Amino acid sequence: MNKYNPPRMNPSSLRSRFATRFLRSLSEINAQKPTASSSSPTEIFRRYRRIKVAADKSMAYSVRSRRTWSRAMLWKLRTRPCGRRSVKTSTIVRKTRHEKQNKNTTTATTTGEDGVVSGVEADELRELVPGGEAMDLYNLLDETAHYIKCLTTQVQVMKKIADFYSP
Amino acid sequence: MNRALPEMLQWQQQQQQQSYFSELSGVFRSQISHLCFDGGFMSSDSVVTREVKPDNNGLETAWPEPGKLEMGSLGLGFEFEPCGPSYNMNYAISGTSSCPPPAAAELVTGKMGSAVGTGNESFKKRKADKLQNSKAAVEDDSMKKIKAYEEDGESKITGPSNSNKSKHKKENSKASEVQKPDYIHVRARRGQATDSHSLAERVRREKISERMKYLQDLVPGCNKITGKAGMLDEIINYVQSLQRQVEFLSMKLAAVNPRLDFNIDNLFTKVEEFPAVQVVANPIHYLHFNPAQEVVSETALRRTISAPVTIPDTSFLDSSCFAQIQPSATWDDVELQNLYNAGRFH
Numbered sequence: 001m002n003k004y005n006p007p008r009m010n011p012s013s014l015r016s017r018f019a020t021r022f023l024r025s026l027s028e029i030n031a032q033k034p035t036a037s038s039s040s041p042t043e044i045f046r047r048y049r050r051i052k053v054a055a056d057k058s059m060a061y062s063v064r065s066r067r068t069w070s071r072a073m074l075w076k077l078r079t080r081p082c083g084r085r086s087v088k089t090s091t092i093v094r095k096t097r098h099e100k101q102n103k104n105t106t107t108a109t110t111t112g113e114d115g116v117v118s119g120v121e122a123d124e125l126r127e128l129v130p131g132g133e134a135m136d137l138y139n140l141l142d143e144t145a146h147y148i149k150c151l152t153t154q155v156q157v158m159k160k161i162a163d164f165y166s167p
Numbered sequence: 168m169n170r171a172l173p174e175m176l177q178w179q180q181q182q183q184q185q186s187y188f189s190e191l192s193g194v195f196r197s198q199i200s201h202l203c204f205d206g207g208f209m210s211s212d213s214v215v216t217r218e219v220k221p222d223n224n225g226l227e228t229a230w231p232e233p234g235k236l237e238m239g240s241l242g243l244g245f246e247f248e249p250c251g252p253s254y255n256m257n258y259a260i261s262g263t264s265s266c267p268p269p270a271a272a273e274l275v276t277g278k279m280g281s282a283v284g285t286g287n288e289s290f291k292k293r294k295a296d297k298l299q300n301s302k303a304a305v306e307d308d309s310m311k312k313i314k315a316y317e318e319d320g321e322s323k324i325t326g327p328s329n330s331n332k333s334k335h336k337k338e339n340s341k342a343s344e345v346q347k348p349d350y351i352h353v354r355a356r357r358g359q360a361t362d363s364h365s366l367a368e369r370v371r372r373e374k375i376s377e378r379m380k381y382l383q384d385l386v387p388g389c390n391k392i393t394g395k396a397g398m399l400d401e402i403i404n405y406v407q408s409l410q411r412q413v414e415f416l417s418m419k420l421a422a423v424n425p426r427l428d429f430n431i432d433n434l435f436t437k438v439e440e441f442p443a444v445q446v447v448a449n450p451i452h453y454l455h456f457n458p459a460q461e462v463v464s465e466t467a468l469r470r471t472i473s474a475p476v477t478i479p480d481t482s483f484l485d486s487s488c489f490a491q492i493q494p495s496a497t498w499d500d501v502e503l504q505n506l507y508n509a510g511r512f513h
Contacts, residue, residue, distance in 0.1 A: 026420070048417055048418045051420050051421050052413070052417040054417075055413060121399035124399075125399060125402065128410070129406070137375055138374050141378035142378060144382065148405065148406060155412045155413060158413065158416040161420065162416050162419045165423040
């Protein structure tokens with residue numbers, strides 16, 4: 001829980017672990033296609049997919065299997081090929097979110113106000129956090145906190161790499 | 168065995184009644200601490216006798232009224248159905264005699280726990296007990312009110328729970344030592360139910376709200392929102408924005424020069440050297456990739472990408488990396504955005 005407090009050059013911090021893994025896989029991805037038609041959009045889209053998977057995988061590996069979400073993410077990455085299915089699921093999620101927001105206005109008034117969280121938002125969060133489908137609310141919030149921290153680290157590192165290559 | 172248990176409890180009730188009588192006969196101003204001690208002692212005593220109970224199987228003493236007990240001097244009559252187990256009464260009384268509400272809660276949980284092992288009959292009783300538990304809680308409440316009125320005479324007591332609790336702890340530390348490791352400490356306020364289910368529910372709710380507070384510190388812009396539904400919405404938005412930022416950044420990395428040779432060590436040190444930057448400072452920067460909001464999202468993206476990160480050191484950008492960059496590798500954001508959307512929806 002407290003392990004994300006990155007001191008500057010700590011080699012065992014989550015940040016540097018993720019950075020090393022991600023850079024290594026990025027260089028592998030870049031080394032694989034030396035002379036293909038690399039500027040066509042489909043090719044770039046394929047590369048995008050691979051980089052995305054590499055980012056997720058290196059994030060999950062640097063968390064290791066301590067967390068439920070990292071285990072679930074690794075399992076998902078292992079079982080599904082890195083195709084277009086995640087695109088589909090994300091659009092579905094967005095649709096259901098809009099549907100549920102309409103319902104939300106009715107249910108939020110009926111559910112109790114003293115600390116009882118209505119289940120609609122919790123279900124939305126379950127769809128977002130990997131492996132959150134089978135969790136109760138307390139564990140879900142716990143995993144969400146850690147997942148947010150890791151995503152923040154991931155975004156920071158990737159942003160710096162991107163800024164490094166396209167200033 | 169089935170009959171011995173209520174009788175033991177009635178015996179306790181009788182004793183407690185006596186303690187009440189002695190207290191009410193004129194000395195209760197000076198004896199409140201004594202009462203608390205007495206109540207705590209009785210509570211531990213009840214646990215002990217519950218455990219001893221199978222040995223007292225043959226003990227038969229006839230008490231005149233099995234179903235009804237009257238506490239005339241208090242002006243409260245407790246009525247029970249004759250079919251119901253009369254030791255429910257004990258909950259109310261012991262709850263009041265050890266007046267602090269946490270102690271009452273503890274007592275009930277401890278009893279529920281200790282009654283588990285006693286087998287089939289006690290299971291039936293517990294079932295009946297659940298039916299009457301609300302009644303017991305109501306009576307418990309009224310007794311507490313009377314107690315509070317009594318103690319209002321002493322102006323130093325602000326709330327009946329805290330000061331009494333300290334006394335209680337001071338005076339029978341032995342009994343509390345025996346009881347301590349068995350329960351989770353839950354504070355039940357007046358009028359709250361004290362059966363084990365609602366206690367567990369309360370513990371769960373407290374844990375959840377603690378997690379929510381932690382998440383509130385983590386998600387920017389979440390401090391102003393009150394209400395858990397709004398906070399959860401904000402958390403969901405934040406997670407989604409972060410996930411989309413990752414997608415966008417990997418898109419950007421894919422669009423950058425593919426043939427670029429990474430110098431891992433160099434880049435790694437550079438990545439490590441940068442100060443930690445808050446990623447998204449405002450909820451205004453949240454990214455929404457709905458097709459209708461494309462323009463807004465693009466500007467937001469530009470702001471998030473370009474604004475907060477300041478490159479502290481540009482000296483390393485000169486030699487090795489730029490020598491390998493192709494001119495075709497520069498993509499501007501519009502092109503990226505189009506490609507991104509094309510990728511999402513095709």
